[in-house]
Amino acid sequence: MTKKRYTVTSALPYANGPLHIGHIAGAYLPADIYVRYRRSKQQDVVFICGSDEHGAAITLRAKKEGMEPQEIVDKYHNLNKKSFADFGIDFDVYHRTSDPLHHKTSQDFFSELNSKGAFTQKTSEQFYDEEHSQFLADRYIMGTCPKCGYDSAYGDQCEKCGSALSPSELLNPKSTLSGNEPIKKETKHWYLPMQDHADWLKNWIENGELDGEKQHDPSQWRSQVIGQCKSWIDGGLRERAMTRDLDWGVKVPIEGEDGKVLYVWLDAPIGYISATKQWAKDNGKEWIDYWQNDAELIHFIGKDNIVFHAIIFPILLKVHGGFVLPKNVPANEFLNLEGQKLSTSRNWAIWLHEYLKDFEGQQDVLRYALCSTAPESKDTDFTWSDFQTRNNSELVGIFGNFINRVVVLTNKYWEGKVPERHELDSYDQSVLDEMDAFPEKIGGLIEQYKLREALTELMNLVRLGNKYLADTEPWKLKKTDEKRTETILNIALQIANHLMVLSEPFLPFTSHKLQEMLNVQKSCWDKIKSIDAAHHVGKASLLFSKIEDELIEQQMAKLGK
RNA sequence: GGCGAGGUAGCUCAGUUGGUUAGAGCGUCGGAUUCAUAACCCGGAGGCCGAGAGUUCAAAUCUCUCCCUCGCUACCA
Structure with missing residues (x-):
C-alpha cells in the first residue's frame, strides 16, 4: 500500500487580467483552506496552479494594446502570482502554460492520444478574416441578432435576448478583428468523439464506478456538478474540435500542420500535469506518484468550468491511460457583489491586488468574509457592509477579544507564566471534552468541502472560550480562590492554543500571530x-482591528467607476 | 428556446431519505457583567419556506404549472 497522496488543483487563471474576489471565493480560497488542512494533518499533498496563457483573447488584447502576447501574459502572470502569494494562497507551484515544459507535456499528451486513435480528422468550413489572415471563433464575430434585432450580438449568443446563435444566422456579420465581413474557408481539425465515452462516463458520474471499481462516492459530489454532467450526457455527447487555427498556443505536434494549436482543453488542464512535473523536479519528487494509484485528484473550480473538468478532461485522462480521474470536482457557484454580477468592463469588482494595498495586513479579514459567504451551493452576495460587520463583530468582538482577555489575564496575574491546572470540576471537564471534539468536527466538514460550516464551527470554539470565562469569572475568584483561577486560565489558554492550530487553514496570518x-x-x-504550566506567553497584542465606516465608504465609491 | 442549479427570518445562509413548536450567525430589543478593542455572557421578538394546484394522516421536503436569479447550450476561456 503506497502512502495516500492528494493532488489539489485550482483552475488556471487566464493571464489577460487581474484577479478579483469572485475568482478567489470560487476556486482559490477553498482549495487553499483544504490544502492547509491536509498539510496540518501532515498528509502528502501538492497544491497546483499556474497561468493559462494561450488563446485568441490574449492575442486580441495584445493587438489592441500594441504589445506582444508574451508581454501581456508576463505582466499578468507576475501580478497574479504575487497577489496569490501576498494573500496567502499557498501553492506548491505556480506554473505557466507558456513554459517549454508545458508545451512538451501537452504535445506528448496529444501524440499519445493521436497514436491511440482517439481523434477523428475532419475538414469543415469556418469563418475567416482575410485582412488578419485568421480563422474566427464564433465569439469573435458580431452582428445583428436575427431574433431581437440587437446590433452587437456575438456569433454564439445574443447578450440582449439570450438566444443561442450560430454566426451564419447573424445579420451583417463582422469580424471583431478588422470589422470586415468574414468569408468562409476550409480547414482541418482533430475532433474528440465524446459520444464514444458516454457509457463509462455515465456510470462513473452517477455511481462513482470505473472499470468495475468504486472510485468515489457520488453523494459527496455537489448537486450542480452531477446535474450538469448528466444533462450533457443524457442530451447526447458530440464530437468536439481539439485543435484551433491560431499561432499563439501549443503547436500541434505533427509535421506540416503549421498554424494549428491545441485547443484550451488539451492545453490548460494538462497545465496541472506539467506544473506537477516542474514542482517534482524542483523538490526531488516523482510527479507520477501524484497522478496514479491511490492519489486523490481534486479540482477546485467555478461552475462555468464543470463539464470541462468532469467530462472532457476525464475522457482525455482515461484515453491516455496511466492517470487517476478526479475524486471530486467541488465546483462553486458565483459570488455577486452588492447584489450585482461581477463585471470587469464596468469595474464592478474588488480587485485582489487593490485590496492588498488598501487593506494592508488584513488578508485574513477578506479570507474570513469570503469563506463565510462562500457560494458552495448557490450564488451568494458579498457586500462591504457585511465585510465590515464580520470584521467588527466576529473577528474583533469574538475572536480577537477572547484571545486578548486570556493573554491579558495571564500577564496581569502571573506575568505571562502559564498557571497550573489543579483539580477539575465537571464543568471544566465538559469544556475540555467539547474542545477536544473540534479538530475532528472541523476536519470532517473540510473533507466534505463544507468550508463555510467548518468556519462556523471554528467560531463556535471561540464562543465556547468566551462563555467559559463569562461563566467562571476568574477575575472575581482571583482574590478568594487562587487555585481555581489558575485552573480556569490554564484551560482558557488550551482553547487559545487549539484556535491557533484550527484557525490556520482559514486565517493563516492570524494563526501565525497567535x-x-x-x-x-x-x-x-x-x-x-x-x-505546559510554567511556559511563558508573550504580551497581548490585537489580532484584529476595527474597520471604520469611512474606509467602507471609500471602497463603495470605487465600484463601477 | 432547451437543460442544470437555486428562490427559506431585516441581512448572509443551514435544513439528509416527507414526521413534534422551521434552525444558525449577524442585526434589533431587553437583562446581566466589567478581565477584555462599549467587547463578552443570558433571554425575547422576528418566517404563508417564490406563486398556485395536486398526492398524503402529514409537504420547506414528492408531482405538475407559472414567475424570478445564475450557469451551460458544444468554436469564450
Whole structure:
C-alpha cells in the first residue's frame, strides 16, 4: 500500500487580467483552506496552479494594446502570482502554460492520444478574416441578432435576448478583428468523439464506478456538478474540435500542420500535469506518484468550468491511460457583489491586488468574509457592509477579544507564566471534552468541502472560550480562590492554543500571530500539544482591528467607476 | 428556446431519505457583567419556506404549472 497522496488543483487563471474576489471565493480560497488542512494533518499533498496563457483573447488584447502576447501574459502572470502569494494562497507551484515544459507535456499528451486513435480528422468550413489572415471563433464575430434585432450580438449568443446563435444566422456579420465581413474557408481539425465515452462516463458520474471499481462516492459530489454532467450526457455527447487555427498556443505536434494549436482543453488542464512535473523536479519528487494509484485528484473550480473538468478532461485522462480521474470536482457557484454580477468592463469588482494595498495586513479579514459567504451551493452576495460587520463583530468582538482577555489575564496575574491546572470540576471537564471534539468536527466538514460550516464551527470554539470565562469569572475568584483561577486560565489558554492550530487553514496570518503571542510551536491538527504550566506567553497584542465606516465608504465609491 | 442549479427570518445562509413548536450567525430589543478593542455572557421578538394546484394522516421536503436569479447550450476561456 503506497502512502495516500492528494493532488489539489485550482483552475488556471487566464493571464489577460487581474484577479478579483469572485475568482478567489470560487476556486482559490477553498482549495487553499483544504490544502492547509491536509498539510496540518501532515498528509502528502501538492497544491497546483499556474497561468493559462494561450488563446485568441490574449492575442486580441495584445493587438489592441500594441504589445506582444508574451508581454501581456508576463505582466499578468507576475501580478497574479504575487497577489496569490501576498494573500496567502499557498501553492506548491505556480506554473505557466507558456513554459517549454508545458508545451512538451501537452504535445506528448496529444501524440499519445493521436497514436491511440482517439481523434477523428475532419475538414469543415469556418469563418475567416482575410485582412488578419485568421480563422474566427464564433465569439469573435458580431452582428445583428436575427431574433431581437440587437446590433452587437456575438456569433454564439445574443447578450440582449439570450438566444443561442450560430454566426451564419447573424445579420451583417463582422469580424471583431478588422470589422470586415468574414468569408468562409476550409480547414482541418482533430475532433474528440465524446459520444464514444458516454457509457463509462455515465456510470462513473452517477455511481462513482470505473472499470468495475468504486472510485468515489457520488453523494459527496455537489448537486450542480452531477446535474450538469448528466444533462450533457443524457442530451447526447458530440464530437468536439481539439485543435484551433491560431499561432499563439501549443503547436500541434505533427509535421506540416503549421498554424494549428491545441485547443484550451488539451492545453490548460494538462497545465496541472506539467506544473506537477516542474514542482517534482524542483523538490526531488516523482510527479507520477501524484497522478496514479491511490492519489486523490481534486479540482477546485467555478461552475462555468464543470463539464470541462468532469467530462472532457476525464475522457482525455482515461484515453491516455496511466492517470487517476478526479475524486471530486467541488465546483462553486458565483459570488455577486452588492447584489450585482461581477463585471470587469464596468469595474464592478474588488480587485485582489487593490485590496492588498488598501487593506494592508488584513488578508485574513477578506479570507474570513469570503469563506463565510462562500457560494458552495448557490450564488451568494458579498457586500462591504457585511465585510465590515464580520470584521467588527466576529473577528474583533469574538475572536480577537477572547484571545486578548486570556493573554491579558495571564500577564496581569502571573506575568505571562502559564498557571497550573489543579483539580477539575465537571464543568471544566465538559469544556475540555467539547474542545477536544473540534479538530475532528472541523476536519470532517473540510473533507466534505463544507468550508463555510467548518468556519462556523471554528467560531463556535471561540464562543465556547468566551462563555467559559463569562461563566467562571476568574477575575472575581482571583482574590478568594487562587487555585481555581489558575485552573480556569490554564484551560482558557488550551482553547487559545487549539484556535491557533484550527484557525490556520482559514486565517493563516492570524494563526501565525497567535502562535507568536502564545510563544508555542505549531501542532499537528489531530495531535494538538497542550501548553505546559510554567511556559511563558508573550504580551497581548490585537489580532484584529476595527474597520471604520469611512474606509467602507471609500471602497463603495470605487465600484463601477 | 432547451437543460442544470437555486428562490427559506431585516441581512448572509443551514435544513439528509416527507414526521413534534422551521434552525444558525449577524442585526434589533431587553437583562446581566466589567478581565477584555462599549467587547463578552443570558433571554425575547422576528418566517404563508417564490406563486398556485395536486398526492398524503402529514409537504420547506414528492408531482405538475407559472414567475424570478445564475450557469451551460458544444468554436469564450
